[in-house]
Amino acid sequence: MTLTLISKAFAQDQPIPKKYARAGENLFPPLTWSGAPEETRSFALMVEDPDAPHGTFRHCGIANIPAQWCALAESVDTAPEQAPRFYKNDFGNARYDGPQPPAGDRPHHYIFRLAALDVPKLSTPDAAGISAMWAEAKKHALAEATVTGTYQTH
Template sequence: MAQTQTLQVSSFAFDKNAPIPPNYTCDGDNINPPLRIGDIPENAESLVIILEDPDAPKGTFTHWMVWGMPPRPNIEENSEPDGVTGPNGFGENKYMGPCPPSGEEHRYFFKVHALDSKANLDPGSTREALEAFLGEKTIAYGELMGTYKKS
């Protein structure tokens, strides 16, 4: 992978390293939070988002994957971004918010990649296939981490 620039990933719904509000989780409306992506390189052709929980009991769990998105700075709350939504860890092509086992606080990483090309992957492509593509095409990367613990 070539040297990458840093994307600034933030949300007005929660601060970096802070709790994610319940409405973005399985305890609430289970909708995606709004995201702001700054410092997108001018030569970016597309964006990819992956939401993962590295603290899941059986290893890193994928909650959301979207690729082929136009390189725009805003992802609206409760939206289906332009692009292809791939299968999450439940096998469904949609956003599934944080949902840790009761009593456990987990970390959730919204990982954003800017690519120098379009990600022409089939809608059913696996996370592994997407990551192989990212390894070759990522020109900028950033992430936003939030936590969640069921009350």
Template sequence: MSFILNSPAFGDGDPIPLKYSRDGDNVSPPLEWQYPPPTTQSYVLVVDDPDAPSGTFRHWAVYNIMGSRDRLPEGATAGAKTESLGHGVNDFGNAHWDGPQPPQGHGRHHYHFRLAALDVPELKLPAKAKVEDVWRAARPHIVGEAELVGTFER
């Protein structure tokens, strides 16, 4: 089976509910995954919007997700008691989830949730690492990748 990522909150290609946007409660959506590669030791999740007027806009990065996990619950922005999740600094300047907030009237934007399975137990990154730095550090260690795309329009 292929490595897959999904959300109980929205399907692939479907609209992301308002609750998960900056116009709503701005909480991260629940995510679940199945069939990771057998060599997976940890995960990295990156969320970006390639439809932003100024180019790709990065909304979230979470890293050092334990390889034994198969989900992130709704609102997973502060880590879990059993592990210390790292968060990259997004393009809003925050080290947490910031949901969709495209410019008013700009049309439908696509939000790519990319989950990478890594062959290392953790990434050693500075506390203020940006989302793109997290992805750059993860790339040499990727053994599998799954993607979920949600849309949002204001």
């Protein structure tokens, strides 16, 4: 079975609704996945915009998602303390911050990357940021799945 990732909020390569954008309600879009390898002990997620003017911009990083989970609810960042760990995004916030491309730019692509990991927790410090967390996650990845949405500021 192959790891798959989908969102009920948007289809693959389709626009992300404004309520999930930073200028909207800035809500985390709901995600569900299936097909994780049996050896999975946790998951990590990263949301990035490779079309940003100054290089790839990371909007969200979450690690230590329990292996038994198969979804992240809308606005998962409002979950209880035992929730997975958020890492500082490129806005400087340890939470989800939605799409915010410059006005007039062509639509940007927002890639939601989920990795099934062979460890129950990553030890990367929160302050290390998403890039460091994802680099550590890649060392333990058993499988990876993506779903991509687009967003344009008019």
